[in-house]
Amino acid sequence: MSPARTEGGTAPGAPGAPGVAPLLTLTGVHTHIGAYHILHGVDLEVEQGRTTLMLGRNGAGKTTTLRTIMGLWPASAGQVRFDGRDVTRCATPELAQRGVAYVPENMGIFSDLTVRENMVLAARGARDADAIDAERLRWIFELFPAMHKFWNHPAGLLSGGQKQMLAVSRAIVEPRKLILVDEPSKGLAPSIIRNMLTAFRQLKAAGATILLVEQNFAFARQLGDAVAVMDDGRIVHRGAMAELAEDEALQARLLGLSLGAHQ
Numbered sequence: 001m002s003p004a005r006t007e008g009g010t011a012p013g014a015p016g017a018p019g020v021a022p023l024l025t026l027t028g029v030h031t032h033i034g035a036y037h038i039l040h041g042v043d044l045e046v047e048q049g050r051t052t053l054m055l056g057r058n059g060a061g062k063t064t065t066l067r068t069i070m071g072l073w074p075a076s077a078g079q080v081r082f083d084g085r086d087v088t089r090c091a092t093p094e095l096a097q098r099g100v101a102y103v104p105e106n107m108g109i110f111s112d113l114t115v116r117e118n119m120v121l122a123a124r125g126a127r128d129a130d131a132i133d134a135e136r137l138r139w140i141f142e143l144f145p146a147m148h149k150f151w152n153h154p155a156g157l158l159s160g161g162q163k164q165m166l167a168v169s170r171a172i173v174e175p176r177k178l179i180l181v182d183e184p185s186k187g188l189a190p191s192i193i194r195n196m197l198t199a200f201r202q203l204k205a206a207g208a209t210i211l212l213v214e215q216n217f218a219f220a221r222q223l224g225d226a227v228a229v230m231d232d233g234r235i236v237h238r239g240a241m242a243e244l245a246e247d248e249a250l251q252a253r254l255l256g257l258s259l260g261a262h263q
Helices: 062-069 090-096 114-120 134-143 146-149 160-172 191-206 217-223 243-245 250-253
Strands: 024-033 036-046 052-054 076-082 100-101 177-180 211-212 226-231 234-240
Touching: 036 052, 036 062, 036 076, 036 226, 036 234, 052 062, 052 217, 052 250, 062 076, 062 100, 062 177, 062 211, 090 100, 090 114, 100 160, 114 160, 134 146, 134 160, 134 191, 146 160, 160 191, 191 217, 211 217, 217 243, 226 243, 226 250, 234 243, 234 250, 243 250
Parallel strands: 052 211, 052 226, 100 177, 177 211
Antiparallel strands: 024 036, 024 076, 226 234
16 A cells, blocks of 8 residues: 655656756755854755655764754754745744654654554644544554554553654654654664665655655665765765765765675
């Protein structure tokens, strides 16, 4: 079963086609956290209907970029535009209302609530589980059977992999225009990573726009259409994921390792 429609309609035609504006654009974005200057003029475009991978060494600024987009850490300079609007100063709840979902590295689930209650909270306007789109919920259960099995269990009792499934399920329980995901495969068993790949592939097939931070390069290569590599708070490389995956010298220069070594 494929997911219900994705907000914003079907995927556009060829990437970068004339007249097709990016869904998300960061221009000269700087972010300070206390006394620390983390982002140093980030320029990034995320095209509608595509999956953009953000790669880079630990501490490069990838998580800060996602959190800045989501309004959790305000940009100190520059501009963030989403769906044709300046959202640089938008609060996180407003961005969620505009159709942006965020799966943080720490998953962001409510441990004291059941899986069902977590899902109801993530479904905008749903007063109870019966108000969640039934077709979409069936699709989520097919992707992540553990969500059905542990539907009435406290989320805090789930395994690490099951919590990650719940975090992704919350992000996709309703159609979103943009999904931001921070390292979804981190610490997961290979079988659960395969489930994640299936989930994101089906989202892509439905025309979802995804910006994904990932350290598992085999995972990244299988999902990414475009790639942006960060270093020291800046984007230092942009291009097609397929081109980076085939160029081991470029991988070594940008990332200090080879994608081929992580298959």
